[in-house]
Amino acid sequence: MPASVPNWSVPDVFEPDGTEELPPELTRSSEPTSDTRTAGSADEPPRRDLTSGSGADGTGPTSSGAERQAGKGSGTGKSGGTTKGTGTAAAGIRTDVEPADLSTLLSVAVAAVGGSERDGQTAMAEAVGNAIESGEHLAVQAGTGTGKSLAYLVPAIRHAVTAHTTVVVSTATIALQRQLVDRDLPRLADALADSLGRRPTFAILKGRRNYLCLNRIHGNAPDEPDEGALFDAFAASSLEREVRRVHDWASDTETGDRDELVPGVSERAWRQVSVTGNECLGAHRCPVGSDCFAEQARNEAGRADIVVTNHALLAIDALDDRPVLPEHDMVVVDEAHDLVDRVTTAAGGELSGNAIKQAARKCGRAVEEEIADRLNEAGEGLEFVLGELEPGRVGEPSHQLSAALSGIRDAASACVNALGPEQREDVESGSARKLALAPTQEIQDTAIRLLDGFEEPEQDRRDVIWISAENNRPPSLQVAPLGVGGLLRERLFGQRTTVLTSATLALGGSFDTLASQWGLPPQREAKPATDTATAQEPPSDDSEPSWVGLDVGSPFDYPRSGILYVARHLPKPGRDGLPDAYLDELTELVTAAGGRTLGLFSSMRAARQASEQLRERLSTPVLCQGEDSTSQLVGSFAEDPATSLFGTLSLWQGVDVPGQSLQLVVMDRIPFPRPDDPLASARQQAISARGGNGFITVAGTHAALLLAQGAGRLLRSAADRGVIAILDPRLSTARYGGFLRASLPPFWNTENPEVVRGALRRLDEAAG
Numbered sequence: 001m002p003a004s005v006p007n008w009s010v011p012d013v014f015e016p017d018g019t020e021e022l023p024p025e026l027t028r029s030s031e032p033t034s035d036t037r038t039a040g041s042a043d044e045p046p047r048r049d050l051t052s053g054s055g056a057d058g059t060g061p062t063s064s065g066a067e068r069q070a071g072k073g074s075g076t077g078k079s080g081g082t083t084k085g086t087g088t089a090a091a092g093i094r095t096d097v098e099p100a101d102l103s104t105l106l107s108v109a110v111a112a113v114g115g116s117e118r119d120g121q122t123a124m125a126e127a128v129g130n131a132i133e134s135g136e137h138l139a140v141q142a143g144t145g146t147g148k149s150l151a152y153l154v155p156a157i158r159h160a161v162t163a164h165t166t167v168v169v170s171t172a173t174i175a176l177q178r179q180l181v182d183r184d185l186p187r188l189a190d191a192l193a194d195s196l197g198r199r200p201t202f203a204i205l206k207g208r209r210n211y212l213c214l215n216r217i218h219g220n221a222p223d224e225p226d227e228g229a230l231f232d233a234f235a236a237s238s239l240e241r242e243v244r245r246v247h248d249w250a251s252d253t254e255t256g257d258r259d260e261l262v263p264g265v266s267e268r269a270w271r272q273v274s275v276t277g278n279e280c281l282g283a284h285r286c287p288v289g290s291d292c293f294a295e296q297a298r299n300e301a302g303r304a305d306i307v308v309t310n311h312a313l314l315a316i317d318a319l320d321d322r323p324v325l326p327e328h329d330m331v332v333v334d335e336a337h338d339l340v341d342r343v344t345t346a347a348g349g350e351l352s353g354n355a356i357k358q359a360a361r362k363c364g365r366a367v368e369e370e371i372a373d374r375l376n377e378a379g380e381g382l383e384f385v386l387g388e389l390e391p392g393r394v395g396e397p398s399h400q401l402s403a404a405l406s407g408i409r410d411a412a413s414a415c416v417n418a419l420g421p422e423q424r425e426d427v428e429s430g431s432a433r434k435l436a437l438a439p440t441q442e443i444q445d446t447a448i449r450l451l452d453g454f455e456e457p458e459q460d461r462r463d464v465i466w467i468s469a470e471n472n473r474p475p476s477l478q479v480a481p482l483g484v485g486g487l488l489r490e491r492l493f494g495q496r497t498t499v500l501t502s503a504t505l506a507l508g509g510s511f512d513t514l515a516s517q518w519g520l521p522p523q524r525e526a527k528p529a530t531d532t533a534t535a536q537e538p539p540s541d542d543s544e545p546s547w548v549g550l551d552v553g554s555p556f557d558y559p560r561s562g563i564l565y566v567a568r569h570l571p572k573p574g575r576d577g578l579p580d581a582y583l584d585e586l587t588e589l590v591t592a593a594g595g596r597t598l599g600l601f602s603s604m605r606a607a608r609q610a611s612e613q614l615r616e617r618l619s620t621p622v623l624c625q626g627e628d629s630t631s632q633l634v635g636s637f638a639e640d641p642a643t644s645l646f647g648t649l650s651l652w653q654g655v656d657v658p659g660q661s662l663q664l665v666v667m668d669r670i671p672f673p674r675p676d677d678p679l680a681s682a683r684q685q686a687i688s689a690r691g692g693n694g695f696i697t698v699a700g701t702h703a704a705l706l707l708a709q710g711a712g713r714l715l716r717s718a719a720d721r722g723v724i725a726i727l728d729p730r731l732s733t734a735r736y737g738g739f740l741r742a743s744l745p746p747f748w749n750t751e752n753p754e755v756v757r758g759a760l761r762r763l764d765e766a767a768g
């Protein structure tokens, strides 16, 4: 064994030393509190206004000014239970208290959650405080265990309370949203109340589709046409059962939030009981608008100091001229490594024969049959044309495709005209009209966008257009922006101070790769975290957004806690499933680890192949994604250390299992995007055409982010030990390997299978 191999046979290295207590965010014993979504008391005067109008898909039309005032005044109704008493401007404010400074507040917060102050956390909180004062954007990488949510929430809360404004915190995953709203924010609000002079308030806001629509529950809107249920009695009765369950839940729920319905229901069932922002009647016209869950969530958000939302709604707020988020002067983007993908999805569009025919059926209830039939025929026409074409990017459209798109545009436009603008009509007719108008308008807009795109030479297009036929779904036409940097630069960074944070932002050791995707210029040196705001230069007023990058590291001792093993002796991964040599290597590694393995595969096919093969070879259990709900599988995996769990993309980021159940993370190959991925290949070509390194900027960035996220599953607490095993030898042999390795935490490295198996066996024995 080389002298520098971590000697994991020595028992005391498995024990956390005095400095290795669990960070506050990882305290295992903490239970979610029931005190969620505090948004001010009923008598708090409204501080902010939410502009009227219908969001593209956000929280949609809002009440009129007078009704908004009334809504803010009530603050109870259905959501009364969610507005539990917290300090508010009217109810709890103490004017004799000068809000404490940031470092005092951070100490109070850390002490209240039972942790100890960490250098990285303090540096991050100070940098966020500096960003708030200077208006300079901040990208901050904070490794697992830093306690980063506290590090941005404390300065954000202080700013919101002292400046009487709102700070928006956006996350990519529901898990983090829950952690913030159910655990971190209630504890912080309690802890900081005295030092701030009042209890800070917070709320969660999602797109309107996430809330139950009471207008639909009351039967004022027609059911969604469901093709599956039309022809299948079993599907119809299961849909009916699900919808009935939602109706029962509607009388109990205080929030109408879909995520609180346990167990959940299928997408098609939820569609029957919810609306998008564009489908909503508008609270002023809706007979149950005063009780509307989405409206109440919006009103609560309008009064809160901190509003937690998701990247999709943040993107819609940036894309749409009608704001869907409350007025705010600062945004914290957590899980910022996912921002570009989420914004790209929000800014994209899709046309499929099925969606067009569904819209035609909805139109059929409100316009002359002949007009709706034309749209239906246009949908059938697209279905036929797409069936004749190969999936992949569309450069020059065929004559048939152009004709099909023109037909869709004209038929959709005829329906939109026939449906007409808002008019005097009863609620049922108004609901039916809105439910038909929203998707038809979207179809019309997407057809126009595609036809306009095809008029440009492919190399000049701002959109990428492709035919998708994935997961056995009928083919559809997709469109997405080539880049979202311009949009983010103008509509996010150009509007308000933004803090971007994640455990993974500095790829290949630099923030610049992600910064270029965000539309930010190359990085300049970070100010020391101790700089006071007044000591900093004011942001320059040229058009380049000013930003700094800061890596606050991690409290984990990576070289002593983890090994990065690259199986250099294996062949390169092939196209036809996992080679036998990979399965042999995997078997030996999992055997040495005594189970305890999270297998992250680049495809479901590979995950299934590995599961089937290893079940035959091993005596320890192997679970595979898709065999049960992911949360159930992760729960079973965490409970039994001998169990291994294999899966693909959602496990790369979604598994948080501290302790001895997870001591080996195996990745079968470097997770590059597929070579035929239309968006990635178009972006790659566009960068290469401008003289850049398209491969590294697009494929390398994608792989580096996923590798780092996957590796991040291993060490979840300072006491954790284990191995990251990459079976793909290109991480050692290829030129880009250095860039990818530099994106990973500084684990101890080896390519020697004996060494790594020995370490795994010792870990297994020590775990007992």
Ligand code: SF4
Pocket (backbone or CB within 6 Å): 208, 212, 213, 214, 215, 216, 275, 279, 280, 281, 282, 283, 286, 287, 288, 289, 292, 293, 294, 295
């Ligand atoms: S209840 Fe009324 S206001 Fe609320 S989402 Fe439904 S239609 Fe819109």
